[in-house]
Amino acid sequence: MNALADRLDEATLTGRAIPRLTDTADLDVPAAYEVQRALIERRLARGERIVGVKMGFTSRAKMAQMGVDDVIWGLLTDAMLVESRLDTSGLIHPRIEPEIAFLLDRPVRGTADVASAVGGVAVGYEVLDSRYEGFSFTLPDVIADNASASGFGVGPWRRPRDAGDIGNLGLVMEIDGRQVAGGSSAAILGHPLRALTAAARLTRAAGIEMEAGWIVLAGAATAAVPLPAGAHVRVGAAGLGHVEVTTR
Ligand code: OOG
Ligand code: MG
Secondary structure, eight states: OHHHHHHHHHHHHHTOOBOOGGGTSOOOHHHHHHHHHHHHHHHHHTTOOEEEEEEESOSHHHHHHHTOOSOEEEEEEGGGBOOSEEOOTTOSSOEEEEEEEEEESSOBOSSTTGGGGEEEEEEEEEEEOOSBGGGOOOHHHHHHTGGGEEEEEEOOOBOHHHHOOOTTOEEEEEETTEEEEEEEGGGTTTSHHHHHHHHHHHHHHTTOOBOTTOEEEOOOSSOOEEOOTTOEEEEEETTTEEEEEEEO
């Protein structure tokens, strides 16, 4: 596990893609999550802190884009949080996608009534950067690679009661004023709160407790698009406002 995690970690640090682990290693899903854990350990050893969970492949659009058909999860660290500017020069082949984000007000101890732990809802985005050549992978490969996590940003937090029903929100992503993706939050497992429940279930099964202050990305409702340098990206969700990022 450690040797595989080292390969992924080095690809992340150097910005150089590697062949898929499954080309040469026998890797099933449980083993892939062990590699993911070892990869996160390397980040923690460099002083990073876990700040949340990201869900992946919670919509058909994403599953179809990547040819994978199972919900996966990964961990977010403080170093991945993007303020409003992102230097893409150290990345391999970044992509960006719209997200719905939840902020937890209290720890989540079980899977019942996960919604009551939510203190905030926001529109967000995720920057993906698969460490694999050609952004191509099998399910165990992408799990080991921490679900392609690279960066993320969130817009203004709304209290859940002010956000209203988030089950069918229109999502729009623009790059330099041109719409590049659009969809509905209903595409996320039928309702983004289901992604939160799935996050609670899967992290719990892995012995991880979601803490107060953690952010959960529900998974993109649309396919991801290439993120160029020198671009201005704006992601909006009806009722949740906007979040913007400028790349260089
Ligand atoms: C894997 C990450 C998927 C999502 O929101 O579905 C994901 C990938 O597409 O490379 O973050
Ligand atoms: Mg995502």
